[in-house]
Amino acid sequence: MHVLILGAAGMIGRRLTAELVAAGRVGNDPLTGLTLVDVVPPERPRGFDGAVRVEAADLSRPGAAAAALTERPGIVFHLAAVVSGEAEADMDLGYRVNLDGTRLLFEAIRTLSESEGYRPRVVFTSSLAVFGQPLPPVIGDDFIPAPASSYGVQKAMGELLLADYSRRGFLDGIGLRLPTICVRPGKPNKAASGFFSGILREPLAGLPAVLPVPDTVRHWFASPGAATGFLLHAAGLDLSDLGTRRTLTMPGISVTVAEEIEALRRAAGESAVALIRREPNPVIMRIIETWPEAFDTRAANALGFVADASFDAILARHIAESQRS
Protein backbone atom coordinates (compact mmCIF):
# COMPACT_ATOMS: atom_id res chain seq x y z
CA MET A 1 0.00 0.00 0.00
CA HIS A 2 1.31 3.44 -0.99
CA VAL A 3 0.39 6.19 1.49
CA LEU A 4 0.21 9.94 0.87
CA ILE A 5 0.45 12.40 3.76
CA LEU A 6 -0.53 15.99 3.03
CA GLY A 7 0.67 18.31 5.77
CA ALA A 8 3.45 15.81 6.55
CA ALA A 9 5.74 18.40 8.14
CA GLY A 10 3.20 19.26 10.85
CA MET A 11 3.03 17.99 14.41
CA ILE A 12 0.61 15.15 13.63
CA GLY A 13 2.07 14.48 10.16
CA ARG A 14 5.55 13.90 11.53
CA ARG A 15 4.31 11.53 14.21
CA LEU A 16 2.11 9.67 11.73
CA THR A 17 5.04 9.24 9.34
CA ALA A 18 7.25 7.84 12.12
CA GLU A 19 4.55 5.41 13.28
CA LEU A 20 3.84 4.17 9.75
CA VAL A 21 7.53 3.56 9.12
CA ALA A 22 7.96 1.84 12.49
CA ALA A 23 5.00 -0.45 11.84
CA GLY A 24 5.98 -1.15 8.22
CA ARG A 25 2.31 -1.71 7.49
CA VAL A 26 -1.01 0.10 7.36
CA GLY A 27 -4.10 -1.89 8.36
CA ASN A 28 -3.60 -5.36 6.88
CA ASP A 29 -1.30 -4.21 4.07
CA PRO A 30 2.47 -3.84 4.03
CA LEU A 31 3.61 -0.26 3.55
CA THR A 32 5.25 -0.20 0.12
CA GLY A 33 5.72 3.54 -0.37
CA LEU A 34 5.27 6.97 1.11
CA THR A 35 4.68 10.38 -0.46
CA LEU A 36 5.14 13.28 1.95
CA VAL A 37 3.89 16.71 0.95
CA ASP A 38 3.86 20.00 2.85
CA VAL A 39 4.40 23.66 2.07
CA VAL A 40 7.27 23.35 4.56
CA PRO A 41 9.71 20.74 3.18
CA PRO A 42 9.00 17.47 5.06
CA GLU A 43 11.91 15.45 6.42
CA ARG A 44 12.81 12.24 4.64
CA PRO A 45 11.98 9.36 7.04
CA ARG A 46 14.86 7.20 8.23
CA GLY A 47 14.79 3.44 8.42
CA PHE A 48 12.28 2.86 5.61
CA ASP A 49 13.33 1.01 2.50
CA GLY A 50 10.13 1.41 0.47
CA ALA A 51 9.69 4.09 -2.18
CA VAL A 52 9.70 7.58 -0.69
CA ARG A 53 8.94 10.86 -2.37
CA VAL A 54 9.16 14.11 -0.43
CA GLU A 55 7.76 17.28 -1.93
CA ALA A 56 7.44 20.90 -0.87
CA ALA A 57 4.23 22.18 -2.42
CA ASP A 58 1.43 24.62 -1.69
CA LEU A 59 -1.74 22.52 -2.00
CA SER A 60 -3.87 25.60 -2.59
CA ARG A 61 -2.20 26.03 -5.99
CA PRO A 62 -3.95 24.34 -8.94
CA GLY A 63 -2.02 21.27 -10.06
CA ALA A 64 -0.34 20.60 -6.72
CA ALA A 65 -2.87 17.95 -5.68
CA ALA A 66 -2.61 16.12 -9.00
CA ALA A 67 1.18 16.02 -8.63
CA ALA A 68 0.85 14.66 -5.09
CA LEU A 69 -1.31 11.81 -6.42
CA THR A 70 1.29 10.65 -8.96
CA GLU A 71 1.78 7.29 -7.23
CA ARG A 72 -2.02 6.75 -6.93
CA PRO A 73 -1.81 6.24 -3.16
CA GLY A 74 -4.40 3.86 -1.76
CA ILE A 75 -4.64 6.02 1.36
CA VAL A 76 -4.52 9.82 1.53
CA PHE A 77 -4.13 11.47 4.92
CA HIS A 78 -5.24 15.08 4.43
CA LEU A 79 -3.77 16.99 7.39
CA ALA A 80 -2.63 20.13 5.57
CA ALA A 81 -4.29 23.17 7.07
CA VAL A 82 -3.85 26.70 8.22
CA VAL A 83 -4.68 26.50 11.92
CA SER A 84 -7.34 28.41 13.82
CA GLY A 85 -5.63 31.63 14.81
CA GLU A 86 -4.02 32.15 11.41
CA ALA A 87 -7.28 31.42 9.54
CA GLU A 88 -9.00 34.02 11.70
CA ALA A 89 -6.27 36.64 11.25
CA ASP A 90 -5.89 36.11 7.50
CA MET A 91 -9.32 35.30 6.08
CA ASP A 92 -8.13 34.90 2.49
CA LEU A 93 -5.33 32.52 3.45
CA GLY A 94 -7.66 30.34 5.54
CA TYR A 95 -10.26 29.99 2.80
CA ARG A 96 -7.57 29.44 0.18
CA VAL A 97 -5.78 26.63 2.02
CA ASN A 98 -8.51 25.03 4.12
CA LEU A 99 -11.43 25.29 1.67
CA ASP A 100 -9.93 25.65 -1.81
CA GLY A 101 -7.01 23.34 -1.01
CA THR A 102 -9.40 20.62 0.15
CA ARG A 103 -11.70 21.09 -2.84
CA LEU A 104 -8.78 21.02 -5.30
CA LEU A 105 -7.63 17.77 -3.73
CA PHE A 106 -11.05 16.15 -4.03
CA GLU A 107 -11.41 17.43 -7.60
CA ALA A 108 -8.00 16.00 -8.53
CA ILE A 109 -9.12 12.64 -7.12
CA ARG A 110 -12.43 12.91 -8.98
CA THR A 111 -10.58 13.47 -12.27
CA LEU A 112 -8.58 10.27 -11.74
CA SER A 113 -11.68 8.47 -10.56
CA GLU A 114 -13.55 9.34 -13.74
CA SER A 115 -10.63 8.59 -16.04
CA GLU A 116 -9.25 5.42 -14.47
CA GLY A 117 -11.52 4.29 -11.64
CA TYR A 118 -9.15 5.47 -8.90
CA ARG A 119 -10.89 5.58 -5.49
CA PRO A 120 -8.59 6.07 -2.49
CA ARG A 121 -9.42 6.05 1.18
CA VAL A 122 -9.21 9.70 2.29
CA VAL A 123 -8.75 10.44 5.99
CA PHE A 124 -9.54 14.10 6.69
CA THR A 125 -8.79 15.83 9.98
CA SER A 126 -11.62 18.03 11.16
CA SER A 127 -11.93 19.81 14.48
CA LEU A 128 -14.14 20.52 17.48
CA ALA A 129 -14.08 24.11 16.16
CA VAL A 130 -17.05 23.16 13.96
CA PHE A 131 -19.17 23.55 17.11
CA GLY A 132 -20.35 26.90 18.42
CA GLN A 133 -22.54 28.26 21.17
CA PRO A 134 -25.10 27.51 22.47
CA LEU A 135 -23.81 24.03 23.32
CA PRO A 136 -25.28 21.33 25.57
CA PRO A 137 -23.00 19.96 28.36
CA VAL A 138 -22.54 16.73 26.33
CA ILE A 139 -22.62 16.94 22.53
CA GLY A 140 -24.02 13.99 20.56
CA ASP A 141 -23.34 12.84 17.00
CA ASP A 142 -26.54 14.55 15.76
CA PHE A 143 -25.59 18.01 17.00
CA ILE A 144 -25.41 20.86 14.49
CA PRO A 145 -22.02 22.20 13.45
CA ALA A 146 -22.36 25.99 13.82
CA PRO A 147 -18.81 27.30 14.02
CA ALA A 148 -17.74 30.52 15.69
CA SER A 149 -14.53 30.89 13.65
CA SER A 150 -13.57 30.90 9.99
CA TYR A 151 -11.36 27.86 10.66
CA GLY A 152 -14.41 25.99 12.00
CA VAL A 153 -16.46 27.04 8.96
CA GLN A 154 -13.73 25.81 6.62
CA LYS A 155 -13.49 22.47 8.43
CA ALA A 156 -17.30 22.06 8.37
CA MET A 157 -17.30 22.80 4.63
CA GLY A 158 -14.54 20.23 4.17
CA GLU A 159 -16.71 17.67 6.00
CA LEU A 160 -19.60 18.40 3.61
CA LEU A 161 -17.39 18.06 0.52
CA LEU A 162 -15.89 14.84 1.85
CA ALA A 163 -19.39 13.40 2.27
CA ASP A 164 -20.52 14.46 -1.20
CA TYR A 165 -17.44 13.15 -3.02
CA SER A 166 -17.77 9.89 -1.05
CA ARG A 167 -21.48 9.56 -1.81
CA ARG A 168 -20.73 9.99 -5.50
CA GLY A 169 -18.09 7.27 -5.28
CA PHE A 170 -15.02 9.32 -6.24
CA LEU A 171 -13.32 8.59 -2.96
CA ASP A 172 -13.96 6.63 0.23
CA GLY A 173 -13.71 9.31 2.84
CA ILE A 174 -13.76 9.56 6.61
CA GLY A 175 -13.42 12.74 8.61
CA LEU A 176 -12.18 12.74 12.19
CA ARG A 177 -12.97 15.62 14.53
CA LEU A 178 -9.87 15.39 16.67
CA PRO A 179 -10.03 16.36 20.35
CA THR A 180 -7.60 19.03 21.48
CA ILE A 181 -4.20 17.39 21.52
CA CYS A 182 -2.68 17.26 25.00
CA VAL A 183 0.17 17.14 25.87
CA ARG A 184 1.15 18.88 22.66
CA PRO A 185 4.93 18.45 22.24
CA GLY A 186 7.30 21.26 21.35
CA LYS A 187 7.54 24.89 22.34
CA PRO A 188 4.71 27.00 23.79
CA ASN A 189 2.74 28.58 20.91
CA LYS A 190 0.23 31.40 20.63
CA ALA A 191 -2.88 29.25 20.25
CA ALA A 192 -5.61 30.14 22.75
CA SER A 193 -5.58 26.47 23.77
CA GLY A 194 -1.83 26.45 24.39
CA PHE A 195 -2.06 26.56 28.18
CA PHE A 196 -3.92 23.20 28.36
CA SER A 197 -0.62 21.58 27.37
CA GLY A 198 1.67 24.28 28.70
CA ILE A 199 0.66 23.86 32.36
CA LEU A 200 1.84 20.24 32.13
CA ARG A 201 4.68 20.28 29.61
CA GLU A 202 6.58 23.23 31.04
CA PRO A 203 6.46 22.22 34.75
CA LEU A 204 7.46 18.65 33.79
CA ALA A 205 10.55 20.20 32.18
CA GLY A 206 11.19 22.31 35.28
CA LEU A 207 9.92 25.50 33.61
CA PRO A 208 7.24 27.97 34.74
CA ALA A 209 3.85 28.07 32.99
CA VAL A 210 0.97 30.54 32.94
CA LEU A 211 -2.66 29.50 33.53
CA PRO A 212 -4.93 32.19 32.06
CA VAL A 213 -8.34 30.64 32.94
CA PRO A 214 -10.10 29.39 36.10
CA ASP A 215 -9.52 25.82 37.32
CA THR A 216 -13.14 24.97 36.57
CA VAL A 217 -12.71 25.15 32.77
CA ARG A 218 -13.54 21.76 31.22
CA HIS A 219 -12.50 20.50 27.79
CA TRP A 220 -12.03 17.39 25.57
CA PHE A 221 -8.56 15.90 25.06
CA ALA A 222 -6.59 13.18 23.32
CA SER A 223 -2.89 12.41 23.45
CA PRO A 224 -0.80 12.83 20.28
CA GLY A 225 -0.52 9.02 20.20
CA ALA A 226 -4.29 8.59 20.43
CA ALA A 227 -4.69 11.06 17.52
CA THR A 228 -2.34 9.18 15.21
CA GLY A 229 -3.97 5.96 16.44
CA PHE A 230 -7.34 7.32 15.23
CA LEU A 231 -5.84 8.16 11.83
CA LEU A 232 -4.33 4.70 11.41
CA HIS A 233 -7.51 2.99 12.59
CA ALA A 234 -9.54 5.11 10.12
CA ALA A 235 -7.25 4.08 7.27
CA GLY A 236 -8.24 0.42 7.55
CA LEU A 237 -11.97 0.58 8.38
CA ASP A 238 -14.84 -0.69 6.25
CA LEU A 239 -16.95 2.46 5.82
CA SER A 240 -19.80 1.06 3.76
CA ASP A 241 -22.30 1.47 6.62
CA LEU A 242 -21.49 5.15 7.26
CA GLY A 243 -24.01 6.55 4.76
CA THR A 244 -23.67 10.28 4.24
CA ARG A 245 -22.39 10.94 7.79
CA ARG A 246 -18.74 10.63 6.94
CA THR A 247 -17.27 12.68 9.77
CA LEU A 248 -17.16 11.49 13.36
CA THR A 249 -16.23 13.21 16.58
CA MET A 250 -13.35 11.24 18.09
CA PRO A 251 -13.48 9.89 21.64
CA GLY A 252 -11.55 11.85 24.21
CA ILE A 253 -11.22 12.55 27.87
CA SER A 254 -13.27 15.33 29.44
CA VAL A 255 -11.34 16.94 32.28
CA THR A 256 -11.17 20.27 34.05
CA VAL A 257 -8.02 22.31 34.49
CA ALA A 258 -8.19 21.33 38.18
CA GLU A 259 -8.14 17.65 37.18
CA GLU A 260 -5.17 18.29 34.87
CA ILE A 261 -3.33 19.85 37.80
CA GLU A 262 -4.20 16.93 40.10
CA ALA A 263 -2.78 14.52 37.51
CA LEU A 264 0.38 16.62 37.36
CA ARG A 265 0.62 16.52 41.16
CA ARG A 266 0.32 12.71 41.14
CA ALA A 267 2.92 12.38 38.39
CA ALA A 268 5.49 14.98 39.40
CA GLY A 269 4.65 16.26 42.87
CA GLU A 270 4.00 19.59 44.49
CA SER A 271 7.13 21.25 43.13
CA ALA A 272 5.90 20.83 39.56
CA VAL A 273 2.46 22.24 40.43
CA ALA A 274 4.15 25.21 42.10
CA LEU A 275 5.55 26.23 38.69
CA ILE A 276 2.03 27.11 37.47
CA ARG A 277 1.29 30.81 37.83
CA ARG A 278 -2.36 31.91 37.74
CA GLU A 279 -2.66 34.99 35.54
CA PRO A 280 -6.31 35.42 34.46
CA ASN A 281 -6.59 36.59 30.84
CA PRO A 282 -10.08 37.77 29.92
CA VAL A 283 -9.36 37.61 26.16
CA ILE A 284 -8.37 33.94 26.33
CA MET A 285 -11.23 33.22 28.75
CA ARG A 286 -13.78 34.69 26.34
CA ILE A 287 -12.56 32.30 23.61
CA ILE A 288 -12.25 29.23 25.83
CA GLU A 289 -15.66 29.59 27.51
CA THR A 290 -17.36 29.05 24.13
CA TRP A 291 -15.62 25.69 23.62
CA PRO A 292 -17.26 22.28 24.03
CA GLU A 293 -16.76 20.41 27.31
CA ALA A 294 -17.68 16.81 26.51
CA PHE A 295 -19.07 14.54 23.80
CA ASP A 296 -21.08 11.37 23.45
CA THR A 297 -19.12 9.75 20.59
CA ARG A 298 -21.35 6.73 20.03
CA ALA A 299 -20.74 6.52 16.27
CA ALA A 300 -16.96 6.53 16.65
CA ASN A 301 -17.07 4.06 19.54
CA ALA A 302 -19.13 1.67 17.41
CA LEU A 303 -16.38 1.76 14.77
CA GLY A 304 -13.76 0.86 17.35
CA PHE A 305 -12.13 4.23 17.97
CA VAL A 306 -10.87 4.23 21.58
CA ALA A 307 -9.87 7.18 23.78
CA ASP A 308 -6.87 7.34 26.07
CA ALA A 309 -7.53 5.32 29.24
CA SER A 310 -7.36 8.32 31.59
CA PHE A 311 -5.74 11.70 31.96
CA ASP A 312 -3.05 10.06 34.09
CA ALA A 313 -2.36 7.75 31.15
CA ILE A 314 -2.04 10.78 28.82
CA LEU A 315 0.48 12.32 31.18
CA ALA A 316 2.43 9.08 31.69
CA ARG A 317 2.71 8.63 27.92
CA HIS A 318 3.99 12.17 27.53
CA ILE A 319 6.59 11.67 30.25
CA ALA A 320 7.78 8.39 28.72
CA GLU A 321 7.97 9.89 25.22
CA SER A 322 9.80 13.04 26.25
CA GLN A 323 12.40 10.95 28.08
CA ARG A 324 12.91 8.83 24.94
CA SER A 325 13.39 11.75 22.58
Place this chain on the structure above:
Amino acid sequence: MHVLILGAAGMIGRRLTAELVAAGRVGNDPLTGLTLVDVVPPERPRGFDGAVRVEAADLSRPGAAAAALTERPGIVFHLAAVVSGEAEADMDLGYRVNLDGTRLLFEAIRTLSESEGYRPRVVFTSSLAVFGQPLPPVIGDDFIPAPASSYGVQKAMGELLLADYSRRGFLDGIGLRLPTICVRPGKPNKAASGFFSGILREPLAGLPAVLPVPDTVRHWFASPGAATGFLLHAAGLDLSDLGTRRTLTMPGISVTVAEEIEALRRAAGESAVALIRREPNPVIMRIIETWPEAFDTRAANALGFVADASFDAILARHIAESQRS
Protein backbone atom coordinates in the same frame (compact mmCIF):
# COMPACT_ATOMS: atom_id res chain seq x y z
CA MET B 1 -34.69 51.34 0.48
CA HIS B 2 -33.20 49.88 -2.68
CA VAL B 3 -33.76 46.11 -3.01
CA LEU B 4 -31.74 43.62 -5.07
CA ILE B 5 -33.25 40.28 -6.09
CA LEU B 6 -30.86 37.66 -7.44
CA GLY B 7 -32.74 34.87 -9.20
CA ALA B 8 -35.56 37.34 -9.89
CA ALA B 9 -36.90 35.40 -12.89
CA GLY B 10 -37.63 32.30 -10.83
CA MET B 11 -40.90 31.20 -9.29
CA ILE B 12 -40.26 32.80 -5.91
CA GLY B 13 -38.37 35.79 -7.37
CA ARG B 14 -41.30 36.79 -9.60
CA ARG B 15 -43.78 36.55 -6.76
CA LEU B 16 -41.49 38.47 -4.41
CA THR B 17 -41.05 41.24 -7.00
CA ALA B 18 -44.81 41.56 -7.47
CA GLU B 19 -45.45 41.67 -3.72
CA LEU B 20 -42.75 44.29 -3.11
CA VAL B 21 -44.12 46.50 -5.88
CA ALA B 22 -47.71 46.06 -4.64
CA ALA B 23 -46.71 46.98 -1.07
CA GLY B 24 -44.50 49.88 -2.16
CA ARG B 25 -42.46 49.31 0.95
CA VAL B 26 -40.19 46.81 2.64
CA GLY B 27 -40.35 46.54 6.42
CA ASN B 28 -40.72 50.11 7.67
CA ASP B 29 -39.04 51.69 4.65
CA PRO B 30 -40.55 52.90 1.39
CA LEU B 31 -39.32 50.93 -1.62
CA THR B 32 -37.26 53.42 -3.62
CA GLY B 33 -35.65 51.15 -6.18
CA LEU B 34 -35.34 47.60 -7.46
CA THR B 35 -32.51 45.74 -9.18
CA LEU B 36 -33.56 42.43 -10.71
CA VAL B 37 -30.88 39.97 -11.81
CA ASP B 38 -31.15 36.47 -13.25
CA VAL B 39 -29.37 34.42 -15.88
CA VAL B 40 -32.80 34.35 -17.56
CA PRO B 41 -33.78 37.97 -18.33
CA PRO B 42 -36.21 39.06 -15.60
CA GLU B 43 -39.38 40.89 -16.57
CA ARG B 44 -39.59 44.61 -15.84
CA PRO B 45 -42.23 45.08 -13.12
CA ARG B 46 -45.31 47.08 -14.01
CA GLY B 47 -46.85 49.73 -11.80
CA PHE B 48 -43.69 50.78 -9.99
CA ASP B 49 -42.35 54.29 -10.40
CA GLY B 50 -39.10 53.92 -8.43
CA ALA B 51 -35.75 53.25 -10.05
CA VAL B 52 -35.64 49.84 -11.72
CA ARG B 53 -32.69 48.06 -13.27
CA VAL B 54 -33.13 44.68 -14.89
CA GLU B 55 -30.09 42.62 -15.81
CA ALA B 56 -29.43 39.25 -17.37
CA ALA B 57 -26.23 37.94 -15.77
CA ASP B 58 -24.64 34.69 -14.71
CA LEU B 59 -23.76 35.19 -11.04
CA SER B 60 -21.17 32.43 -11.14
CA ARG B 61 -19.00 34.64 -13.37
CA PRO B 62 -16.48 36.89 -11.57
CA GLY B 63 -17.61 40.51 -11.63
CA ALA B 64 -21.31 39.76 -11.99
CA ALA B 65 -22.03 40.18 -8.26
CA ALA B 66 -20.15 43.49 -8.08
CA ALA B 67 -22.19 44.79 -11.02
CA ALA B 68 -25.42 43.68 -9.33
CA LEU B 69 -24.45 45.70 -6.24
CA THR B 70 -24.01 48.98 -8.17
CA GLU B 71 -26.92 50.67 -6.37
CA ARG B 72 -25.64 49.47 -2.94
CA PRO B 73 -28.98 47.83 -2.13
CA GLY B 74 -29.86 47.83 1.56
CA ILE B 75 -31.44 44.39 1.12
CA VAL B 76 -30.19 41.54 -1.05
CA PHE B 77 -32.49 38.57 -1.65
CA HIS B 78 -30.23 35.77 -2.86
CA LEU B 79 -32.55 33.25 -4.57
CA ALA B 80 -30.40 32.39 -7.58
CA ALA B 81 -29.72 28.66 -7.66
CA VAL B 82 -29.51 25.60 -9.78
CA VAL B 83 -32.19 23.35 -8.31
CA SER B 84 -31.80 19.88 -6.86
CA GLY B 85 -32.16 17.59 -9.88
CA GLU B 86 -29.92 19.71 -12.08
CA ALA B 87 -27.23 20.08 -9.39
CA GLU B 88 -27.20 16.29 -9.05
CA ALA B 89 -27.08 15.64 -12.81
CA ASP B 90 -24.40 18.28 -13.50
CA MET B 91 -22.04 18.37 -10.55
CA ASP B 92 -19.81 21.14 -11.96
CA LEU B 93 -22.75 23.41 -12.71
CA GLY B 94 -24.24 22.94 -9.22
CA TYR B 95 -20.99 23.76 -7.42
CA ARG B 96 -20.27 26.65 -9.77
CA VAL B 97 -23.64 28.36 -9.31
CA ASN B 98 -24.71 27.33 -5.82
CA LEU B 99 -21.34 27.41 -4.07
CA ASP B 100 -19.05 29.66 -6.14
CA GLY B 101 -21.89 32.03 -7.04
CA THR B 102 -22.79 32.49 -3.38
CA ARG B 103 -19.16 32.92 -2.35
CA LEU B 104 -18.51 35.46 -5.12
CA LEU B 105 -21.55 37.42 -3.94
CA PHE B 106 -20.37 37.46 -0.32
CA GLU B 107 -16.83 38.40 -1.43
CA ALA B 108 -18.15 41.26 -3.55
CA ILE B 109 -20.08 42.53 -0.52
CA ARG B 110 -16.98 42.11 1.67
CA THR B 111 -14.94 44.23 -0.76
CA LEU B 112 -17.48 47.06 -0.50
CA SER B 113 -17.73 46.54 3.23
CA GLU B 114 -13.99 46.95 3.68
CA SER B 115 -13.73 49.92 1.30
CA GLU B 116 -16.83 51.90 2.24
CA GLY B 117 -18.52 50.27 5.23
CA TYR B 118 -21.35 48.79 3.16
CA ARG B 119 -23.28 46.14 5.16
CA PRO B 120 -26.55 44.99 3.58
CA ARG B 121 -29.15 42.64 4.95
CA VAL B 122 -28.75 39.42 2.94
CA VAL B 123 -31.68 36.99 2.85
CA PHE B 124 -30.49 33.59 1.58
CA THR B 125 -32.85 30.76 0.63
CA SER B 126 -31.70 27.40 1.91
CA SER B 127 -33.56 24.13 1.79
CA LEU B 128 -34.72 21.08 3.73
CA ALA B 129 -32.33 19.20 1.43
CA VAL B 130 -29.57 20.00 3.95
CA PHE B 131 -31.02 17.16 6.04
CA GLY B 132 -30.29 13.50 5.35
CA GLN B 133 -31.00 10.12 6.88
CA PRO B 134 -31.18 8.98 9.61
CA LEU B 135 -33.77 11.57 10.69
CA PRO B 136 -35.96 11.74 13.80
CA PRO B 137 -39.74 12.07 13.25
CA VAL B 138 -39.55 15.73 14.29
CA ILE B 139 -36.36 17.69 13.53
CA GLY B 140 -35.26 20.42 15.93
CA ASP B 141 -33.13 23.52 15.37
CA ASP B 142 -30.04 21.74 16.76
CA PHE B 143 -30.14 18.86 14.28
CA ILE B 144 -27.11 18.22 12.09
CA PRO B 145 -27.28 19.10 8.40
CA ALA B 146 -25.98 15.96 6.63
CA PRO B 147 -27.25 16.24 3.07
CA ALA B 148 -27.85 13.32 0.71
CA SER B 149 -27.50 15.42 -2.45
CA SER B 150 -24.96 17.83 -3.93
CA TYR B 151 -27.66 20.53 -3.88
CA GLY B 152 -28.09 20.00 -0.13
CA VAL B 153 -24.31 20.15 0.38
CA GLN B 154 -24.11 23.41 -1.58
CA LYS B 155 -26.95 24.95 0.44
CA ALA B 156 -25.34 23.82 3.73
CA MET B 157 -22.04 25.37 2.61
CA GLY B 158 -23.88 28.58 1.74
CA GLU B 159 -25.35 28.62 5.26
CA LEU B 160 -21.85 28.32 6.75
CA LEU B 161 -20.47 31.13 4.57
CA LEU B 162 -23.45 33.34 5.40
CA ALA B 163 -22.76 32.82 9.11
CA ASP B 164 -19.04 33.55 8.78
CA TYR B 165 -19.45 36.70 6.69
CA SER B 166 -22.13 37.87 9.14
CA ARG B 167 -19.98 37.11 12.18
CA ARG B 168 -17.16 39.15 10.65
CA GLY B 169 -19.56 42.05 10.08
CA PHE B 170 -19.38 42.25 6.27
CA LEU B 171 -23.10 41.59 5.90
CA ASP B 172 -26.12 41.03 8.11
CA GLY B 173 -27.35 37.68 6.89
CA ILE B 174 -30.26 35.38 7.51
CA GLY B 175 -30.83 32.05 5.82
CA LEU B 176 -34.28 30.52 5.50
CA ARG B 177 -34.72 26.80 4.96
CA LEU B 178 -37.93 26.94 2.99
CA PRO B 179 -40.45 24.13 3.27
CA THR B 180 -41.46 22.44 0.01
CA ILE B 181 -43.66 24.92 -1.81
CA CYS B 182 -47.19 23.67 -2.30
CA VAL B 183 -49.24 24.35 -4.38
CA ARG B 184 -46.41 25.24 -6.76
CA PRO B 185 -47.91 27.21 -9.66
CA GLY B 186 -47.20 26.52 -13.31
CA LYS B 187 -46.73 23.40 -15.36
CA PRO B 188 -45.82 19.97 -13.97
CA ASN B 189 -42.00 19.66 -13.79
CA LYS B 190 -39.58 16.77 -13.40
CA ALA B 191 -38.70 17.41 -9.76
CA ALA B 192 -39.15 14.31 -7.57
CA SER B 193 -41.38 16.44 -5.35
CA GLY B 194 -43.59 17.54 -8.26
CA PHE B 195 -46.51 15.28 -7.40
CA PHE B 196 -47.10 16.93 -4.00
CA SER B 197 -48.40 19.95 -5.94
CA GLY B 198 -49.50 18.07 -9.06
CA ILE B 199 -52.14 15.95 -7.31
CA LEU B 200 -53.85 19.21 -6.29
CA ARG B 201 -53.09 21.68 -9.06
CA GLU B 202 -53.97 19.42 -11.99
CA PRO B 203 -57.30 18.05 -10.64
CA LEU B 204 -58.34 21.59 -9.64
CA ALA B 205 -57.85 22.53 -13.30
CA GLY B 206 -59.81 19.48 -14.44
CA LEU B 207 -56.68 17.58 -15.50
CA PRO B 208 -55.43 14.12 -14.52
CA ALA B 209 -52.48 13.71 -12.14
CA VAL B 210 -50.20 10.83 -11.20
CA LEU B 211 -49.46 9.88 -7.58
CA PRO B 212 -46.21 7.85 -7.50
CA VAL B 213 -45.99 7.22 -3.73
CA PRO B 214 -48.22 5.71 -1.01
CA ASP B 215 -50.85 7.88 0.74
CA THR B 216 -48.92 7.54 4.01
CA VAL B 217 -45.98 9.69 2.84
CA ARG B 218 -45.64 12.74 5.12
CA HIS B 219 -43.81 15.98 4.35
CA TRP B 220 -43.40 19.68 5.29
CA PHE B 221 -45.12 22.39 3.23
CA ALA B 222 -45.63 26.13 2.83
CA SER B 223 -47.70 28.01 0.28
CA PRO B 224 -45.89 30.27 -2.22
CA GLY B 225 -47.41 33.22 -0.35
CA ALA B 226 -46.06 31.97 2.97
CA ALA B 227 -42.60 31.62 1.38
CA THR B 228 -42.50 35.20 0.10
CA GLY B 229 -43.98 36.25 3.44
CA PHE B 230 -40.98 34.67 5.19
CA LEU B 231 -38.58 36.51 2.87
CA LEU B 232 -40.23 39.87 3.50
CA HIS B 233 -40.40 39.26 7.25
CA ALA B 234 -36.70 38.30 7.23
CA ALA B 235 -35.82 41.53 5.42
CA GLY B 236 -36.98 43.69 8.32
CA LEU B 237 -35.93 41.71 11.41
CA ASP B 238 -33.40 42.72 14.04
CA LEU B 239 -30.90 39.83 13.90
CA SER B 240 -28.49 40.94 16.59
CA ASP B 241 -29.52 38.07 18.90
CA LEU B 242 -29.00 35.32 16.33
CA GLY B 243 -25.32 34.72 17.14
CA THR B 244 -23.62 32.38 14.68
CA ARG B 245 -26.80 30.41 13.94
CA ARG B 246 -27.87 32.52 11.01
CA THR B 247 -30.06 29.98 9.18
CA LEU B 248 -33.47 28.90 10.44
CA THR B 249 -35.83 26.18 9.33
CA MET B 250 -39.08 27.89 8.39
CA PRO B 251 -42.41 26.86 9.91
CA GLY B 252 -44.62 24.72 7.73
CA ILE B 253 -47.47 22.28 7.78
CA SER B 254 -46.75 18.57 8.17
CA VAL B 255 -49.32 16.55 6.24
CA THR B 256 -49.55 13.16 4.57
CA VAL B 257 -50.55 12.62 0.96
CA ALA B 258 -53.85 11.21 2.33
CA GLU B 259 -54.45 14.50 4.16
CA GLU B 260 -53.66 16.45 0.99
CA ILE B 261 -56.27 14.39 -0.84
CA GLU B 262 -58.85 14.91 1.93
CA ALA B 263 -58.29 18.67 1.65
CA LEU B 264 -58.80 18.41 -2.12
CA ARG B 265 -62.03 16.46 -1.54
CA ARG B 266 -63.33 19.16 0.81
CA ALA B 267 -62.40 21.94 -1.62
CA ALA B 268 -63.39 20.43 -4.97
CA GLY B 269 -65.32 17.21 -4.36
CA GLU B 270 -65.08 13.61 -5.40
CA SER B 271 -64.74 14.34 -9.11
CA ALA B 272 -61.47 16.18 -8.54
CA VAL B 273 -60.10 13.35 -6.38
CA ALA B 274 -61.06 10.86 -9.09
CA LEU B 275 -58.54 12.54 -11.42
CA ILE B 276 -55.64 11.23 -9.28
CA ARG B 277 -54.22 8.01 -10.68
CA ARG B 278 -52.07 5.88 -8.37
CA GLU B 279 -48.99 4.70 -10.24
CA PRO B 280 -46.31 3.62 -7.75
CA ASN B 281 -42.83 4.64 -8.86
CA PRO B 282 -40.04 2.97 -6.86
CA VAL B 283 -37.40 5.47 -8.06
CA ILE B 284 -39.38 8.46 -6.78
CA MET B 285 -40.33 6.57 -3.62
CA ARG B 286 -36.68 5.83 -2.82
CA ILE B 287 -35.94 9.57 -3.00
CA ILE B 288 -39.02 10.73 -1.10
CA GLU B 289 -38.73 8.23 1.76
CA THR B 290 -35.43 9.85 2.81
CA TRP B 291 -37.07 13.28 3.19
CA PRO B 292 -37.96 14.94 6.50
CA GLU B 293 -41.53 14.69 7.75
CA ALA B 294 -41.84 17.43 10.34
CA PHE B 295 -39.90 20.10 12.24
CA ASP B 296 -39.90 21.87 15.56
CA THR B 297 -39.09 25.40 14.34
CA ARG B 298 -38.79 27.08 17.73
CA ALA B 299 -36.09 29.58 16.66
CA ALA B 300 -38.10 30.80 13.66
CA ASN B 301 -41.32 30.96 15.67
CA ALA B 302 -39.59 33.13 18.26
CA LEU B 303 -38.65 35.58 15.50
CA GLY B 304 -42.27 35.81 14.38
CA PHE B 305 -42.22 33.59 11.28
CA VAL B 306 -45.70 32.07 10.94
CA ALA B 307 -46.79 29.03 8.91
CA ASP B 308 -49.96 28.78 6.81
CA ALA B 309 -52.98 28.26 9.07
CA SER B 310 -53.82 24.79 7.70
CA PHE B 311 -53.55 22.72 4.57
CA ASP B 312 -57.12 23.75 3.70
CA ALA B 313 -55.92 27.35 3.88
CA ILE B 314 -53.03 26.55 1.51
CA LEU B 315 -55.48 25.06 -0.95
CA ALA B 316 -58.00 27.91 -0.62
CA ARG B 317 -55.24 30.43 -1.29
CA HIS B 318 -54.15 28.54 -4.39
CA ILE B 319 -57.73 28.39 -5.71
CA ALA B 320 -58.26 32.12 -5.13
CA GLU B 321 -54.94 33.03 -6.76
CA SER B 322 -55.41 30.83 -9.81
CA GLN B 323 -58.83 32.35 -10.42
CA ARG B 324 -57.34 35.85 -10.23
CA SER B 325 -54.51 35.16 -12.70
